[in-house]
Amino acid sequence: MLSVSEAHERILAVFSPVETQTVSLNRAAGRVLARDIKAKTDLPLFDNSSVDGFALHAVDCASPRTLKVVADIRAGSTTSKPLQPGECARIMTGASLPPGTEAVVMVEDTDFSVRAPGTPAPQVVTIHKAIQPGENIRRAGDNLHTGDMVLSAGMHLRAQEIGLLAMLGEAEVQVHRQPRLALLSSGDELLPVETPLTPGKIHESNSYTLAALAEEAGVELIRLGVADDSEVDIRSRLDQAVEVKADVIVSSAGVSVGAFDYVKSVIEEDGELDFWKVNMRPGKPLAFGRYRGVPFIGLPGNPVSAFVGFEVFVRPALEKLSGLEVQPRPHQVACLVEPLESDGRESYLRAVVSQENGRLMARLTGDQGSGNILSLVQANALLIVPSGVKSLPANSDIDIWLIA
């Protein structure tokens, strides 16, 4: 049986980043940048005030004094008239400094501090304290210079990157398109959540869990629905994925050794099955291959196994498809509160991890059966028991992945 890391490697090897497209900046959040961005401008763009106050000449910074107010500079306006000794200009936060400004005094440090919005500038103002040269001034290029490399291809664009791109005047950005993930469930026992149950049936849930995970990971989702346990139905739904040019097909169930596990046999007949068992728990029956050329990941049917299989194999595949640089998932180390038993397979157990006296402490969330999704609902982490380990005493250190 393949180890988790071998399976991981074989899966990642078949994926490469999807093509790129240009999108307007307001559609770019969550996407993956496809080319490096160099700053087209300095930031700040020009010398400006970081407070509402009065711009001072160098000779007038040293001690408290009364000055003549010769200009009123709002944000968005400029003046070219240089300040002379004994003169100052009222200035608003973000407004361009008049030439000759050495520092800005906050309005709170003057006799003009408590004013309603719209109050005109005074004729004279008294400054209460000495100001350091440069105080309350943001210089052009303080944060970055034209030509600086600011963002690199393969980055996930978060809110702050979008904000930076806007500040740099990038109205459109080159990103990777969203990978198309086709999602299939299978099983005669499965009814849609809105359909009343009949004896022996259960509500289909994996497509909801997996769709939520996939959409969070930034894919365009194609729902192939729920196939009966029949080769004909499974095949016709997989054909839809091929027609819409899915980048990857993800299914759940039907890849084990049950008498009606037809998903695997369809892949064997109409595609190529690379492997279908991985030495892990939960999630041993996990199939990987291609269906008519489209990469196929067949997750197990049990709800916890499907979730774990997604986290371990599908998420990194989606990262690679998206154009992200795939890094090993960050893990932390926690301390086991209670002893733990495993069966020697690489195990992903559900736990609550909390900070106690400066240490991360991990407690299993009860019944670890692969059908018990409550064990995941109550969890904020997966504990990773390495293969070959059958038991761990209390107080052992263990690797964990935090889960959203």
Ligand code: AMP
């Ligand atoms: P199978 O892989 O078909 O043997 O399914 C294993 C277990 O997972 C069975 O208990 C199924 O009823 C359950 N199962 C399979 N698919 C789903 C699904 N989409 N939603 C909820 N449970 C499922």
Ligand code: MG
């Ligand atoms: Mg089944």
